[in-house]
Amino acid sequence: MAEKQKRKIAFPMVARYNEVVRYFVEEGLQQTYIMQPQMTRRTLKLGAKYAPDMVCTPFKTVLGSMIEALEAGADTLIMVFGYCRLGYYGELAETILRDLGYEFDYLNLAEYSTGKKKDYLKAIKKLNPDAKAVPMGKAGLDGLKMIEYIDEVESYYYQNCGFETSKGEYRRALNQFTADLGRAKNRSDIDDAYDRCMSRFHEIPTDKGAFPLRVGVLGEYFTVMDEFSNVDLEQSIADLGVEVHRWMNVSHRNIHYPGEKNLHPRISKYCNYEMGPTSTANIWYAKRCAEKGYDGLVHVKSAGCTPEIDIMPVLQRIGADYKIPILYLTYDSQDGDAGLQTRIEAFYDMIEMRKKVIR
Amino acid sequence: MEDVYMGIDVGSISTKGVIITKENKILSSEYIWTEGNPIGAVKKLVRLLEKQFDKENYRIVATGTTGSARKLVGTVLSATVVKNEITAHAVGTTTFHPDVRTILEIGGQDSKIILVENGVAVDYAMNTLCAAGTGAFLSSQSARLGIPVEDMGEIAVKSQHPTQIAARCTVFAESDLVHKIQVGHTKEDIVAGLCQAVVGNYLNNVGKGKKIQSPVVFQGGVSKNIGVVKAFENQLGCPIIVDPDGHLMGAIGAAILARRNKERRVFNFDVEDMEFITREINCGGCPNNCEIICVYRNGEMIDSWGNRCERGDVAARKAANPNAAAV
Numbered sequence: 001m002a003e004k005q006k007r008k009i010a011f012p013m014v015a016r017y018n019e020v021v022r023y024f025v026e027e028g029l030q031q032t033y034i035m036q037p038q039m040t041r042r043t044l045k046l047g048a049k050y051a052p053d054m055v056c057t058p059f060k061t062v063l064g065s066m067i068e069a070l071e072a073g074a075d076t077l078i079m080v081f082g083y084c085r086l087g088y089y090g091e092l093a094e095t096i097l098r099d100l101g102y103e104f105d106y107l108n109l110a111e112y113s114t115g116k117k118k119d120y121l122k123a124i125k126k127l128n129p130d131a132k133a134v135p136m137g138k139a140g141l142d143g144l145k146m147i148e149y150i151d152e153v154e155s156y157y158y159q160n161c162g163f164e165t166s167k168g169e170y171r172r173a174l175n176q177f178t179a180d181l182g183r184a185k186n187r188s189d190i191d192d193a194y195d196r197c198m199s200r201f202h203e204i205p206t207d208k209g210a211f212p213l214r215v216g217v218l219g220e221y222f223t224v225m226d227e228f229s230n231v232d233l234e235q236s237i238a239d240l241g242v243e244v245h246r247w248m249n250v251s252h253r254n255i256h257y258p259g260e261k262n263l264h265p266r267i268s269k270y271c272n273y274e275m276g277p278t279s280t281a282n283i284w285y286a287k288r289c290a291e292k293g294y295d296g297l298v299h300v301k302s303a304g305c306t307p308e309i310d311i312m313p314v315l316q317r318i319g320a321d322y323k324i325p326i327l328y329l330t331y332d333s334q335d336g337d338a339g340l341q342t343r344i345e346a347f348y349d350m351i352e353m354r355k356k357v358i359r
Numbered sequence: 360m361e362d363v364y365m366g367i368d369v370g371s372i373s374t375k376g377v378i379i380t381k382e383n384k385i386l387s388s389e390y391i392w393t394e395g396n397p398i399g400a401v402k403k404l405v406r407l408l409e410k411q412f413d414k415e416n417y418r419i420v421a422t423g424t425t426g427s428a429r430k431l432v433g434t435v436l437s438a439t440v441v442k443n444e445i446t447a448h449a450v451g452t453t454t455f456h457p458d459v460r461t462i463l464e465i466g467g468q469d470s471k472i473i474l475v476e477n478g479v480a481v482d483y484a485m486n487t488l489c490a491a492g493t494g495a496f497l498s499s500q501s502a503r504l505g506i507p508v509e510d511m512g513e514i515a516v517k518s519q520h521p522t523q524i525a526a527r528c529t530v531f532a533e534s535d536l537v538h539k540i541q542v543g544h545t546k547e548d549i550v551a552g553l554c555q556a557v558v559g560n561y562l563n564n565v566g567k568g569k570k571i572q573s574p575v576v577f578q579g580g581v582s583k584n585i586g587v588v589k590a591f592e593n594q595l596g597c598p599i600i601v602d603p604d605g606h607l608m609g610a611i612g613a614a615i616l617a618r619r620n621k622e623r624r625v626f627n628f629d630v631e632d633m634e635f636i637t638r639e640i641n642c643g644g645c646p647n648n649c650e651i652i653c654v655y656r657n658g659e660m661i662d663s664w665g666n667r668c669e670r671g672d673v674a675a676r677k678a679a680n681p682n683a684a685a686v
Contacts, residue, residue, distance in 0.1 A: 042647065316568050320570075338427075345442075346444075350479070350483065356479075
């Protein structure tokens with residue numbers, strides 16, 4: 001009998017994490033992974049055309065990149081869930097895609113979010129009933145390590161790339177890292193990619209001065225992490241000569257999340273209950289940046305993101321209490337980048353002039 | 360021969376220019392309409408500034424541009440500084456009013472609030488989605504009422520009982536206004552109501568959550584409307600300072616920033632005779648299809664922008680290989 005046809009699995013584009021899903025699908029589940037193209041305006045246009053108008057922008061990009069994955073030949077889509085409207089997005093996306101006439105298998109993780117770990121095994125069994133526990137467990141652990149590496153590299157990158165003495169060195173090292181991860185077949189490939197990138201980073205000459213400007217970036221989970229969605233926000237700020245810090249990433253929020261019950265006591269002056277999936281963490285991080293004497297905060301959300309709108313008054317209080325300027329940015333599908341650039345530049349000028357006076 | 364500095368502020372509605380000395384004395388200043396043609400407006404502006412300018416004793420050594428067309432005009436004028444309008448306004452205003460705490464600014468298409476402490480900006484906000492509460496709203500309504508927009512302020516202050524007009528949104532305000540006209544409210548009351556609507560909209564959107572402290576300086580084109588100034592004084596309960604040069608503050612700020620910057624490039628008014636054109640091309644390097652603007656001086660490309668990656672860096676490619684076919 002011929003070998004059973006492998007599934008062609010795809011996952012919506014999310015920041016740099018798709019390589020992790022690819023690794024798990026190929027090495028753990030022994031199936032084929034389909035990598036759709038990086039998101040472009042076409043992705044957003046496709047998503048905006050078929051999505052409800054008032055839904056938040058991340059749904060539109062996710063839907064668009066699902067369509068691009070199906071166009072690239074995927075026959076199975078995986079969709080994640082979250083504790084805001086995202087919990088419902090998996091179902092909504094499936095309905096829209098089926099109405100459009102696409103045929104595919106769909107794994108909506110929201111259907112398995114019972115809180116019991118063994119239910120996730122059921123989800124995996126759906127993708128490959130013959131999946132073996134040992135390679136799968138191993139690939140799972142490698143994948144988690146990969147996420148940590150990606151987050152560490154990105155975080156180092158944005159804290160330093162604004163100060164390189166010859167333009168583009170950091171970006172080249174980062175691109176090399178992403179390409180290396182794309183070829184990784186086992187744990188030592190992953191470790192090598194990370195080691196090579198970090199040692200290259202450390203060799204790049206930088207000129208930081210004694211008191212570099214430091215800005216903390218926080219906000220809605222998807223938009224704040226995905227550079228297509230936030231129109232290269234962190235890069236634009238870093239390019240002005242700023243250390244850009246961001247706590248929000250998959251390692252911090254999902255793998256090593258301290259949990260609301262540990263975070264709430266640290267922000268009890270501002271907030272005592274959970275307001276949304278990332279609200280507690282964002283309030284805590286804003287307060288921490290303020291206490292550490294950062295020069296400014298940038299709060300990012302997509303239009304209509306209720307949890308992030310809700311924390312804005314709290315951030316305003318933190319801003320007033322600690323005298324830290326906060327720039328609030330709202331992203332929508334029809335945003336040009338001229339207005340964004342004006343606001344970022346003005347914010348930079350403000351914190352820079354302010355720092356000179358304070359010091 | 361004394362060194363002086365030029366600042367140009369090209370907004371959506373009006374184009375402003377000044378030439379100032381080291382002591383912030385204004386040598387020439389001009390205010391004209393942009394009329395949807397920033398390059399044409401700036402060439403006209405430069406010609407008008409030149410007429411007032413004493414070339415025998417002064418020399419322009421640095422040029423700053425600001426406003427929404429700052430990049431385009433900065434390229435055309437070979438400016439030494441291209442700065443966003445928020446910084447330019449903050450710098451200009453704090454130079455002339457060192458003790459200012461709050462700067463209110465209402466222009467043609469946008470409005471801003473800048474909070475100042477110890478002479479530096481510490482917080483700002485800018486209108487995002489809606490142009491209600493800007494000059495464009497007032498000028499479209501003045502056309503409906505058949506009143507020149509310049510006279511609106513004088514008419515508004517005559518009113519004893521300003522009409523209540525819904526100010527949340529331009530579209531709602533307009534239908535409310537039509538209704539109030541048809542039921543017989545007088546013109547003065549309606550104009551005064553409009554001025555209050557602009558102020559209400561501004562304070563509820565741009566000024567939301569901001570602590571407005573005295574001294575307050577109000578500028579931008581709308582600050583010339585005495586009706587709006589009075590409405591601000593009523594709602595904020597403090598005196599509002601309107602600088603006679605308030606409409607030029609962005610341009611003055613740009614000139615001061617050009618002076619503070621180290622770069623020097625003598626400006627000799629020859630742009631008047633040059634021909635500038637812009638062309639928009641779609642990159643086509645990937646499905647993102649960035650819209651790239653190319654600027655040509657006398658038929659030669661001098662700059663391009665709008666690309667999100669190096670594939671679309673048309674000007675750099677052109678510079679690397681000048682003999683390639685024109686893009």
